[in-house]
Amino acid sequence: xxxxxxxxxxxxxxxxxxxxxxxxxxxxxxxxxxxxxxxxxxxxxxxxxxxxxxxxxxxxxxxxxxxxxxxxxxxxxxxxxxxxxxxxxxxxxxxxxxxxxxxxxxxxxxxxxxxxxxxxxxxxxxxxxxxxxxxxxxxxxxxxxxxxxxxxxxxxxxxxxxxxxxxxxxxxxxxxxxxxxxxxxxxxxxxxxxxxxxxxxxxxxxxxxxxxxxxxxxxxxxxxxxxxxxxxxxxxxxxxxxxxxxxxxxxxxxxxxxxxxxxxxxxxxxxxxxxxxx
Amino acid sequence: xxxxxxxxxxxxxxxxxxxxxxxxxxxxxxxxxxxxxxxxxxxxxxxxxxxxxxxxxxxxxxxxxxxxxxxxxxxxxxxxxxxxxxxxxxxxxxxxxxxxxxxxxxxxxxxxxxxxxxxxxxxxxxxxxxxxxxxxxxxxxxxxxxxxxxxxxxxxxxxxxxxxxxxxxxxxxxxxxxxxxxxxxxxxxxxxxxxxxxxxxxxxxxxxxxxxxxxxx
Ligand SMILES: Nc1ncnc2c1ncn2[C@@H]1O[C@H](COP(=O)(O)OP(=O)(O)O)[C@@H](O)[C@H]1O
Ligand SMILES: [Mg+2]
Numbered sequence: 119x120x121x122x123x124x125x126x127x128x129x130x131x132x133x134x135x136x137x138x139x140x141x142x143x144x145x146x147x148x149x150x151x152x153x154x155x156x157x158x159x160x161x162x163x164x165x166x167x168x169x170x171x172x173x174x175x176x177x178x179x180x181x182x183x184x185x186x187x188x189x190x191x192x193x194x195x196x197x198x199x200x201x202x203x204x205x206x207x208x209x210x211x212x213x214x215x216x217x218x219x220x221x222x223x224x225x226x227x228x229x230x231x232x233x234x235x236x237x238x239x240x241x242x243x244x245x246x247x248x249x250x251x252x253x254x255x256x257x258x259x260x261x262x263x264x265x266x267x268x269x270x271x272x273x274x275x276x277x278x279x280x281x282x283x284x285x286x287x288x289x290x291x292x293x294x295x296x297x298x299x300x301x302x303x304x305x306x307x308x309x310x311x312x313x314x315x316x317x318x319x320x321x322x323x324x325x326x327x328x329x330x331x332x333x334x335x336x337x338x339x340x341x342x343x344x345x346x347x348x349x350x351x352x353x354x355x356x357x358x359x360x361x362x363x364x365x366x367x368x369x370x371x372x373x374x375x376x377x378x379x380x381x382x383x384x385x386x387x388x389x390x391x392x393x394x395x396x
Numbered sequence: 397x398x399x400x401x402x403x404x405x406x407x408x409x410x411x412x413x414x415x416x417x418x419x420x421x422x423x424x425x426x427x428x429x430x431x432x433x434x435x436x437x438x439x440x441x442x443x444x445x446x447x448x449x450x451x452x453x454x455x456x457x458x459x460x461x462x463x464x465x466x467x468x469x470x471x472x473x474x475x476x477x478x479x480x481x482x483x484x485x486x487x488x489x490x491x492x493x494x495x496x497x498x499x500x501x502x503x504x505x506x507x508x509x510x511x512x513x514x515x516x517x518x519x520x521x522x523x524x525x526x527x528x529x530x531x532x533x534x535x536x537x538x539x540x541x542x543x544x545x546x547x548x549x550x551x552x553x554x555x556x557x558x559x560x561x562x563x564x565x566x567x568x569x570x571x572x573x574x575x576x577x578x579x580x581x582x583x584x585x586x587x588x589x590x591x592x593x594x595x596x597x598x599x600x601x602x603x604x605x606x607x608x609x610x611x612x613x
Pocket of ligand 2: 182183184313314
């Protein structure tokens with residue numbers, strides 16, 4: 119089925135509440151201290167179909183990371199619903215009521231969602247191979263031999279077949295990120311989420327990681343990529359989603375977004391990146 | 397020359413006490429590692445009562461001398477019907493005491509494991525408790541190796557305190573010899589040298605462990 123929905127984000131809201139410590143003055147005068155509330159997602163709707171590659175663009179602080187993190191429940195949403203592969207994320211629905219689900223159920227759902235972080239987040243006490251094998255062993259309960267058989271082709275695929283015994287401390291940033299990609303892919307998720315996968319890299323290492331992501335996209339993997347690499351987004355995305363201040367302001371095929379953006383925020387973003395004349 | 401000969405002559409008798417010291421140190425370390433980890437987990441737990449109990453334990457142990465704790469276990473507990481033999485009492489006292497200090501080592505080591513790795517594990521489908529046991533704790537053990545080693549050496553020296561609760565370890569053996577032969581200088585010099593002989597190689601091992609831990613981190 120070509121139009122099968124993999125991710126369905128419906129009217130999602132998220133507010134961060136940070137308790138600022140009361141100042142000495144506030145404590146002495148007994149004035150209540152203010153809770154800082156930031157509404158980061160203000161009603162986001164997004165549908166991703168099987169095999170699609172979505173690029174999310176938007177200036178810093180627009181809520182892109184928060185949206186991705188809500189999809190695999192690293193953040194908990196305040197309102198709305200998120201479905202991945204038909205499963206409601208974070209809750210069970212009983213008679214129309216939402217009931218918070220057990221941690222083990224969340225974990226189970228997360229195995230179907232690959233997540234690649236800006237800062238790689240490799241297990242520092244494990245080699246490249248060990249990093250990829252760990253979740254196969256610990257979560258999927260594969261034997262060491264089976265895990266190895268799954269891990270090796272994934273490390274080959276990201277071009278690290280010769281670095282499997284290196285610890286993260288002996289890998290470059292680009293290599294670390296490729297291990298992280300292999301680790302997520304090896305779980306065979308329905309969708310891969312990338313949160314600025316090249317933003318922490320030295321410029322000369324960006325290309326190797328983008329090449330790997332492009333290769334995965336071409337294999338038909340469903341993915342959502344938050345990126346500031348405009349040319350890359352234009353090159354690989356089937357659809358561009360532009361976020362600003364917690365809402366999606368515009369979405370469409372790259373051919374249209376990059377040549378005839380409708381929303382002023384999209385135009386501003388593109389001219390700042392030198393794609394449109396200022 | 398007499399002094400050196402006399403000192404050397406004391407060694408065979410003192411060496412007899414080494415197995416007891418090993419028994420004390422290994423037994424107490426086992427208790428300290430397990431209990432220390434539990435106390436550390438309790439201290440970072442989201443359950444308030446657990447945090448309270450663990451903090452109280454820590455404060456009581458750190459706020460009282462080990463010597464008093466040993467005496468308490470050996471001489472006071474019998475009055476409420478709990479009599480413990482000298483060696484088990486020594487193991488218990490040292491273990492309970494060092495558990496408090498090791499819990500602080502574990503706690504800071506656990507907190508030192510980057511939050512990013514925890515998030516990565518969660519995103520890969522690890523449950524929170526599996527993340528703790530498979531990702532965070534193994535790494536905090538690596539970070540803790542050096543400090544644990546140093547505490548182990550300190551504990552070996554602290555086994556001398558169990559002489560006051562009738563454990564026939566090195567110091568007690570020396571005391572007995574001294575009361576028989578009065579060769580005070582030779583006997584206690586030999587005892588001091590024996591502690592050195594045990595702890596110096598261990599210090600080297602700790603240095604190597606710390607280097608290894610740094611290399612893998
Ligand atoms: N854990 C948090 N607590 C409080 N505020 C947060 C937290 N995470 C993000 N924010 C705020 O939410 C807003 C959106 O953040 P984010 O989703 O990271 O944006 P983006 O990825 O688009 O740069 C920012 O203003 C940020 O400061
Ligand atoms: Mg971000």
